[in-house]
Amino acid sequence: MRKWLPLTAVCLGAFMLLVDVTIVTVALPDMATSLHTTFADLQWVLDIYALALAALLLGAGSLADRIGRRKVYLAGLVVFAAASLACGLATGPAQLIAFRGLQGIGGAAMFATTxxxxxxxxxxRDRGIAFGVWGSVNGAAAAAGPVLGGLLTEHLDWRWIFYVNLPVSVAAIALTLKVVRESRNPHGTGVDLPGLLTFTLAAGSVTYALIRVGDNGWGSTTTLGLFALAALSLLAFILIEARSKRPMLDLALFRNPAFVGIMAGGLLLSVAAFSYFVYVSLWLQSVRGMGPVTAGLAMLPMSVTAFVVAGVAGKKLHDAPARWTVGGGLVLIGLGALLLTLIGADSTWTVLVPGLAVTGAGVGLATPAMAAAAMAAVPPERAGMAGGALNTARQLGNALGIAVLGAVFQAGLSHSLPSGIPARLLTGGQAGALISRTPEAAPAVHTAFASGLRDAFLLSGLLGLLGAAAVLTLVRRPTPAHLVPTTPEPVRAG
Incomplete structure (x- = not known):
């Protein structure tokens, strides 16, 4: 069994960094009460982690190719552990957000090298088994996050969702040092620093603008200025990559319609399937009065269905054209989100089950084929870059989705509230306390939350169907079986 120890070391890190995408969700109401956060603070606790992953994945892969993948993976583990400890010790929202960003930096180093x-x-054959186990661990992490976060929050404290990373990190570091061999790309080119900085600035500016739009307004100088900064940064990134001999992202890849379709599908999948979880968690706990554990269990229909369908699709549909598996999965994701719009003022958690189950089926159908389709759409020497670009698109979709759906949710909630109830109390996780103090406000609170969630679900559904249309339109030719890589290549810059 010693030969599987490197797999164990890598899976420990992968499980931990992916669990931390979702483990925070059910702890947000407790965080809001403990740290006196605003709605924007809660969004940033989730968004800064996804944004750091999206911004740094390609750069971390490039650095690892040059200086050593084990070295970068270990550095990521150390940074992740230190940031987790700091998150647990945070005394205010600004500290927590900053340390979550640091966590994301460590996570990017780990994710880019696994x-x-x-x-x-x-x-x-061992490589195929290893990647199969790695994929299963990724799926298990998505399923375990809300439940594990609920157990730790309810029976210990929300801070333990971060403290639990420390023993896992120590075990992963010790095992990696002992059993994982170093590797490099002899043709590694180093980090495209100008490209990395301009991409990060573009993604960060547009995300910040969307998160603050509820307070600043769409037409404010701040909002328009941030969008302008994002546009200029994106233009600079495109010019830098177009002129670079060793770009972080080869823009020529986007001449292939199939690659464009898969990138659009990956970005919109994350928005449509996952970005509303934070607002569902607020509703379940602060309005419906559920505890963190039961709130986490209420979200399981998506994760369990995705896990089961992914396993079946991997066995039965591995030769099916990506156009139909990815496009069909996005159709299911869109329809699942539209089913969630059935929520009303008197609804309980059971209203979520059909929509989450259908969405989970779509995620399970689309996700396994997406990476292979992205890499098969490009020349073999660019397969690693294509895989990294897809991971970046999915994490960026998650970050932007939380911000966009947050603006829609907040607008729908505020519009439905009577003038005497401040929206900031509800979006800041204080709905339960408000109802306890003034029971007569309960009907208005329930109605407002249902209205905001319906708007967020509706937009999610439309974006899921838009992603399906992009894939079905652009990914025209089925991928020949002999072009699909049997194992994903490492993320690299070129």
Missing amino acids: MALLSHAYQG
Whole structure:
């Protein structure tokens, strides 16, 4: 069994960093009460982590190719552990957000190197087994996040969702030092720093603008200025990448319609399937009065269905054209979100079950084929870059989705509230306290939350169907079986 120890070391890190995408969700109401956060603070606790992953994945992969993948993976583990401790000790929202960003930096270093480390450690049939286990661990992390977060928050304290990372990190570091071999890309080119900085500035500016739009307004100088900064930064990024001999992202890849379709599908999948969880959690706990554990369990229909469908699709549909598996999955995701719009003022958690189950089926159908389709759409020497670009698109979709759906949710909630109830109390996780103090406000609170959630679900559904249309339109030709990589290549810059 010693040969599977490198797989264990890599899976420990992967499980931990992916659990931390969702483990925070059910703890947000407790965080809001403990740290006196605003709605924007709660959004940033989730968004800054996804944004750091999206901004740094390609750069971290490039750095790892040059200086050593094990070295970067270990550095990521150390940073992740230190940031987790700091998150647990945070005394205010600004500290928590800053340390969550640091967590995301460590997570990017880990995420960008896990596939490369496995590819170097195993060959032949063992490599296929290793990647199968790695994929299952990724799925398990998505399912375990809300439940684990609920258990820790309810029976210990929300801070333990971060403290629990420390022993796992120590075990992963010790095991990696002992059993994982170093590897590099002999043709590694280093980090495209100008490209990395301009991309980060563009993504960060547009995300910040969307999160603040509820307070600033769409036409405010601040909002328009941030959008302008994002546009200029994106233009600078495109010019830098177009002129670079060793770009972080080869823009020529986007000449291929199939690649464009898969990137659009990956970005919109994250928005449509996952970005509303934070607002559902607020509703379940602060309005419906559920505890963190039961709130986490209420979200399980999506994760369990995705896990089951992904396993079946991997066995039965591995030769099916990506156009139909990815496009069909996005159709299901869109329809699942539209089913969620059935929520009303008197609804309980059961109203979520059909929509989450259908969405989970779509996620399970689309996700396994997406990475292979992205890499098969480009020349073999660019497969690693394509995989990294897809991961970046999905994390960026999650970050932007939380911000966009947050603006829609907040607008719908505020519009439905009577003038005597301040929206900031509800969006800041204080709905339960407000209802306890003034029971006569309960009907208005229930109505307002249902209205805001309906708007967010409706937009999610439309974006899911838009992603399906992009995939079905652009990914025209089925991927020949001999072009689909049997194992994903490591994320690299070129």
